[in-house]
Amino acid sequence: MKSIRMFITVSVAIASVAVGAQQAPVSMTTVAEKEEAYTDGQGIERTRLVPVATVIPGDRIVYTITFANKGEEVADNINVVDPIPEQMRFIAGSAFGPGTKITFSADGGKTFGLPGDITVVDDTGRVRSASPADYTHIRWKFLSPLKPGTQAYAQFKAELK
Amino acid sequence: MTDFRQQRVWWQLLCAAGILWSRADAFAEGTIAGTDIANTARIEYSVGVNSVTTSSNTAVVTVAEIIDVDVVLQSGQVPVGPGETNQGLVFTITNTGNGTETFTLIADSTLPGDDFDPVLSSPNPIFFDTDGSGDFSAADVAYLPGTNDPELSPDEHITVVVLNDIPASGLVDTQTGSTRLHVEARTGVGVAGTIFVGAGDGGVDAMAGATEGDGEDTGEYMIKTIDLNVSKSAGISDPFGNALPVPGAEITYRIEVSVTGTGVASGVVMTDVIPAHTTYVPGTIELNGTQLTDAPDADVGEFNAGTDPAVAVQIGDISEAGGPQVVEFKVVIN
Numbered sequence: 001m002k003s004i005r006m007f008i009t010v011s012v013a014i015a016s017v018a019v020g021a022q023q024a025p026v027s028m029t030t031v032a033e034k035e036e037a038y039t040d041g042q043g044i045e046r047t048r049l050v051p052v053a054t055v056i057p058g059d060r061i062v063y064t065i066t067f068a069n070k071g072e073e074v075a076d077n078i079n080v081v082d083p084i085p086e087q088m089r090f091i092a093g094s095a096f097g098p099g100t101k102i103t104f105s106a107d108g109g110k111t112f113g114l115p116g117d118i119t120v121v122d123d124t125g126r127v128r129s130a131s132p133a134d135y136t137h138i139r140w141k142f143l144s145p146l147k148p149g150t151q152a153y154a155q156f157k158a159e160l161k
Numbered sequence: 162m163t164d165f166r167q168q169r170v171w172w173q174l175l176c177a178a179g180i181l182w183s184r185a186d187a188f189a190e191g192t193i194a195g196t197d198i199a200n201t202a203r204i205e206y207s208v209g210v211n212s213v214t215t216s217s218n219t220a221v222v223t224v225a226e227i228i229d230v231d232v233v234l235q236s237g238q239v240p241v242g243p244g245e246t247n248q249g250l251v252f253t254i255t256n257t258g259n260g261t262e263t264f265t266l267i268a269d270s271t272l273p274g275d276d277f278d279p280v281l282s283s284p285n286p287i288f289f290d291t292d293g294s295g296d297f298s299a300a301d302v303a304y305l306p307g308t309n310d311p312e313l314s315p316d317e318h319i320t321v322v323v324l325n326d327i328p329a330s331g332l333v334d335t336q337t338g339s340t341r342l343h344v345e346a347r348t349g350v351g352v353a354g355t356i357f358v359g360a361g362d363g364g365v366d367a368m369a370g371a372t373e374g375d376g377e378d379t380g381e382y383m384i385k386t387i388d389l390n391v392s393k394s395a396g397i398s399d400p401f402g403n404a405l406p407v408p409g410a411e412i413t414y415r416i417e418v419s420v421t422g423t424g425v426a427s428g429v430v431m432t433d434v435i436p437a438h439t440t441y442v443p444g445t446i447e448l449n450g451t452q453l454t455d456a457p458d459a460d461v462g463e464f465n466a467g468t469d470p471a472v473a474v475q476i477g478d479i480s481e482a483g484g485p486q487v488v489e490f491k492v493v494i495n
Contacts, residue, residue, distance in 0.1 A: 028217040030202045054225040054366055055198070057191025057259055065202040065217060075206040075213075082202040087192040087224070146206070154202075160224065161192050 025071020026146070030082070031064045060091065060159050068151035078142035080154050081109065084135055087161055092132035094157035097140040105137035106130035112139045193315060194226030194260035195363035226260035226361030228346045229370035234378040235295070235320070238337075240385040240424065244329035247282050249297040249322040250380035251290070252342045256313035258370055260362040263312045263347040266304055268323045268340060272379070276336035279325035279382055287342075290320035297322040310347065327382065334386040334422050343377040350374035385424035389479075391431070392417045410494045412439065418476060419485035426479045431488050435470040438495050445491035448474055464490075 033049035040046050049062055065082060069075050080097075084090050092115075095102045103112035106120045118130040140154040192198075202217040235251040256262055268286050270279045285303035289311070292300040301322065302309070311319050323342055349357045351369045361367035394417075399410035406412075416433060420426045435441050446453045446462040453462025453474070461475040476486045 025208065026204060026206060026213070026215060028202060028204050028215060030200055030217040030220040032198075032200065032220040032222050052222055055222050056225050056227050056368060061198075061222060063200055063202075063220065067204055067217075071208065073208050075208055078204065078206040080202055080204045082200065085198045085200050087196060087198050160198070 025073065025148070026067050026069050026075050026078075028065060028067035028080075031066070033062045033064065035060060035062060055160050057160050060157055061088070062155060062157050064153055064155045066151060066153045067146075069146045069148050072148050074145045074147055076145040078146060078152075080140040080142075081137055082154070082156070083109065083137050084156075084158055088158035089133045089161055090135040090138070091157040091159055094155075095138050095140075096156065097142075097154035098152065099144055100140040100142050100154065103139050103141070104130070104135045105139070106134040107136065109137040112137070191227070191259045192224045194224055194258075194361050194367075195365050196224040198222050198224065223365055224259065225365050226348075226367040227258045227370040228260070228262060228348055228350075228357075228367055228374040229257040229372040230262070230264060230344050230346060230374065230376045231255045231257045231372065232342055232344050232376035232378045234342075234380045236380050239380070239382045241327045241382045242385060242424075243327055243332045246326045247297060247324045248279070248327060248382060249324050250340055250342075250382075251296060251320060251322050252378060252380070253318050253320050254311070254313070254344050254376075255318035256315055257372065258346075259315050260367065261312060261314045263310050265306060265310055265345045265347055266321065267306075267343045267345070269343065270325055270338070270340045272339045272341055275339040275381070277328060277332055277338040277384075279327060279338040279340055281340070282324035282326055286324050288322045288324065290322055293320070295320065297324060323380070325382065327384075332384045332386075334384055334424075336384045338382045338384075339379050340382075341377055341379040344375060346374040348374070383423075385422065387420050387422035387424035387426050389426055389429070390417075390419050390421065393433075406494060408494050411442065412492050412494065414490055414492070416488045417485045418479065418488070420479050420481050422481060424480075427477075429476040429479050429486075430473060431476055431486075432471050432473045433488075433490075435472070435492055439492035440495055441470055441472065442491040442493055445489075446472055446474065447487075447489045448476070449487050462488075 032052055034052040035047050036050045037045060037047055055061060065080055103114055104118060105112045106118050119127050120130045120134045122128050138156055146152055199219050199221050201219040205214045233253050235253055239248055239250060241248050266287055268281055270281050287304040288297060288301040289304060291302045292298055323340055325340055348360050348367050350373055353369055353371050353373055355369040357367040359366060394415045396413045397404045397406055397410050399405045399407050416431060418431055441464055443455055448462060453460045455464040457463040463473055465471050472490045474488045479486060
């Protein structure tokens, strides 16, 4: 009897570990790319994104955050938050994400708001409207749940100072 | 969220529109070469009643080095005279790139398009403005190519003085001679965008920037010659209403000092010894019609009695434009 009881206890422990793994089914990757102009087969000039390893001041980088629901349950109330690297300046109007409400932070991610609603305190202590260059974080709030087996993405563009 | 492709096309259109203004900003400096720019996104969501927070991978890009330099002449046109030596032209050299660079300095005085060639001072024509005086001085250290090539961090600048000797002959007033200071990054020069693989700070790639990794500016000397002309005339009035040089007759001396040329004769002092057998008439010194006192005081004129009595007037700086300066005084024939 004693040995059977022990066996049951161990089984329960394994089951709870498996449940824990299921609770993080969304995987996410961030990619930094650069825009590159090219001419397609029909002679039309287009822009494509190419991987980038080095940048110089003035270069623009497109960050793409892709996430996929690889679990079996729906992921809901999704918020993606990405800090804008301090050496980079957010490009106005470049934040993008299908099916999302995008808000910005100019205080290190403490508070978020729509452009025009967020403020910063300038050097003289006066409160002014935050400009895109003041943004520190971007938040994409997904308006619908992400079903198992689907993926979504968020994007923004920033320029190296 | 499944219509990924269509959204992507729209994004590309946005990107294409953005390119139209993407290069409006010019960076004199920027993020330092070798800096790693890291980005990690965070996602929060709920599965059933559980809240989950996950981070993405960290995307890292490294800042490459841009090589740029700016050379700016600080001197105005330098007035010189034939035969003058060690005449300085002052330049600033600024590292406008984003990495630390060492620069080679080359001076050239044999330029086309000017009237004469200054001669670079020997053995060292380039000096660092070591004492920060803004001009050449004894404390300044000579630049020795390959030995003490200046290393500048981003935004750092130095001031240098290029010295020339002016030929002693064959020059006329207002002729100009030019000298150019050329500065090159030792890492390399080339058209903007030229890559020097692994040659940047910390082994990152370096790239020639808008200045192509070199810079130069040109300064100018102008010959300022000046000729000083003095003419003296005398008028006599004798006690009898005539103009005879008899004892008791008064002589008014008129000395006209003028210059020709483009320079300025500075600190001009006119001294005239009272002739033998005459006596200075006190209180008769005039400069351009204004009476001066005989005492060596605040005004510029004085009469020095003694074994060789003389009248002296400190006229000061004279230019051709200022016109002739006229000194008058009177003596009586003994």
